[in-house]
Amino acid sequence: MFNKNNFGQVGETVTWFVATIIIVLILFVSVFISSIGPWNDKNLGFSRETDYIASKSFFAWLLTEDDTENSVYEQLREEENLNEFNGGLALDIFEDNYGGEYFEIWVGISNGKFEFLSVNWWTLSTGIYNIYFGFRPEDIVESCRTYADERVILDSNRSIELILKTSDCF
Amino acid sequence: MNKKGDKIISVYWFVILFIVAAAIVYMVISFYGNPYDVREAEASALIDSVARCITEGPYLKESVLSGIFPEDFSEECSLNFETEDIYGGGSEGQYFVEVFVYDFNSKEEIFSASEGNENLRQNCGLEGKGFPVCLERKFYSLDNEGGQYEISILSIVRKTEKNVQ
Numbered sequence: 593m594f595n596k597n598n599f600g601q602v603g604e605t606v607t608w609f610v611a612t613i614i615i616v617l618i619l620f621v622s623v624f625i626s627s628i629g630p631w632n633d634k635n636l637g638f639s640r641e642t643d644y645i646a647s648k649s650f651f652a653w654l655l656t657e658d659d660t661e662n663s664v665y666e667q668l669r670e671e672e673n674l675n676e677f678n679g680g681l682a683l684d685i686f687e688d689n690y691g692g693e694y695f696e697i698w699v700g701i702s703n704g705k706f707e708f709l710s711v712n713w714w715t716l717s718t719g720i721y722n723i724y725f726g727f728r729p730e731d732i733v734e735s736c737r738t739y740a741d742e743r744v745i746l747d748s749n750r751s752i753e754l755i756l757k758t759s760d761c762f
Numbered sequence: 763m764n765k766k767g768d769k770i771i772s773v774y775w776f777v778i779l780f781i782v783a784a785a786i787v788y789m790v791i792s793f794y795g796n797p798y799d800v801r802e803a804e805a806s807a808l809i810d811s812v813a814r815c816i817t818e819g820p821y822l823k824e825s826v827l828s829g830i831f832p833e834d835f836s837e838e839c840s841l842n843f844e845t846e847d848i849y850g851g852g853s854e855g856q857y858f859v860e861v862f863v864y865d866f867n868s869k870e871e872i873f874s875a876s877e878g879n880e881n882l883r884q885n886c887g888l889e890g891k892g893f894p895v896c897l898e899r900k901f902y903s904l905d906n907e908g909g910q911y912e913i914s915i916l917s918i919v920r921k922t923e924k925n926v927q
Contacts (some may be wrong), residue, residue, distance in 0.1 A: 608774070615778060618784040626789040644810045649902040652820035657908050687914075689900040 623752060641742040643756055649685050650742045650754045656681060669746050672720070673701060677726040686754070696757040698725045701750050702743075729757055774824035799925040805897035805917040808841075812859055812915050815839035815902060822903050822911055826863060826873050835861075836877045843878055845921070855879035858918040866902065882918040894920040 615678035654665040656678075664678040675683065690697060707749045717726030729739075739757040746752055816826050825831040832838050840902065843857045858878035864871055886896035898916045905911065 612774075612778065616781065619782065623785055623792075625787055627792050645813055645899050645901045648817065648820060650812060652901075652903050655820055655904060656910065661908075664792045689902070693899075 603650050630732055640743075641740055643690075643761075646686070646690055646740065646754065646756055647742045649689065653678075653682060653685055654744060654752070665744070665746075665752075668701065668752050674699070679722060687704045690756060695759050696729055696755075698753070698755040698757075699726055700725055700728060700753060701746070702728060702753045703749055703751075705735045728753075729755060765845045771792050794820075797925055799895075800897040801919040801921060802897060804921075805895055805919045806899075808859055808919070809897065809899050809915045810856070811841065812839055812861060812917075813913070816861065816913070817903055820904055822863065822905050822913070824906070827905055827909075829873070831873070831875070834877065835875055838908065855882075858882040858916075860916040862914040864912045864914070866912045869912075872911070876911050878918070879920075879927045882920055883916075886916075886918065891926050894918050894922070 654668075655663055657663050658667070658677045664681070667675060667678055686697050686699055698719070700719045700722045721727050738759045739755055741756065742754045743751045744753075768885050813836075814874045815835070816823055816831070823831065835841075836843065841859070845856045855878050858876070858880060860876040860883075861874065862871060863873040882894050883896075886892050896916065896918045898914060900912055903911045903913055
């Protein structure tokens with residue numbers, strides 16, 4: 593006569609054994625995932641809200657004089673947009689030196705008026721298109737600071753602006 | 763009533779509890795035990811510091827262009843490259859910084875200076891743990907007479923013992 597109790601005990605032991613194997617496997621997978629996951633990347637990258645080096649270049653660009661000893665700042669005050677001298681120089685300075693570091697670079701004249709989009713979302717109105725840098729990026733909002741910028745007032749309505757975007761906001 | 767069986771199961775549960783607890787402790791130590799790597803920020807701060815030292819606003823210092831700016835500019839720029847003894851190697855420095863000034867139009871080199879451990883330069887461009895972080899940035903500047911210049915600053919930070927595991 594079979595001892596049914598023995599079969600039951602063996603069956604229950606196998607159950608416990610399999611359960612132990614499963615628990616250990618789950619633990620191994622958890623440990624493995626925790627050690628290779630992206631959260632282990634402790635490289636403290638940083639995004640700039642101001643760029644001291646680029647600002648230096650910006651102010652030096654504004655003070656650069658052409659053959660008639662007219663500075664870029666004076667040219668921008670007198671003219672409506674960037675011209676061949678200051679626009680070409682801006683491309684040489686900002687695209688060549690910072691194009692690899694930043695997602696998008698824009699230098700141009702903006703009209704300096706703040707526009708209300710919605711609660712907590714303010715933006716400076718779109719700037720004037722120029723053939724050197726194109727249209728001013730639209731998603732430049734104070735509440736989503738993914739850019740470094742520098743701005744110098746030309747007159748009561750206009751500013752000359754440098755925008756260095758690190759990523760898209762929207 | 764299988765009292766012997768109950769005892770075995772109790773021991774078994776404690777063993778499982780211990781294994782799970784050990785795994786959790788290992789995962790927590792594995793995550794929090796890795797240091798943050800701040801060397802890129804450190805290299806950027808070093809470049810800003812040197813740029814501030816060789817210029818006055820948008821203009822290059824006269825001493826840089828006239829050649830009297832000291833080649834040993836760590837004192838001039840208040841740079842302190844001393845580090846803790848943890849790095850061993852005694853005299854080997856953990857930092858290197860190099861400055862070049864070029865004429866903006868002709869790209870002719872006008873001034874150059876370097877400070878720190880020159881041996882770190884050969885590891886630039888190599889990726890992987892244990893290599894130093896290299897950062898090079900350029901900016902545009904003028905002199906008082908309207909001359910145009912491009913300044914390039916290379917900054918290298920090693921300090922792998924404290925930033926990489």
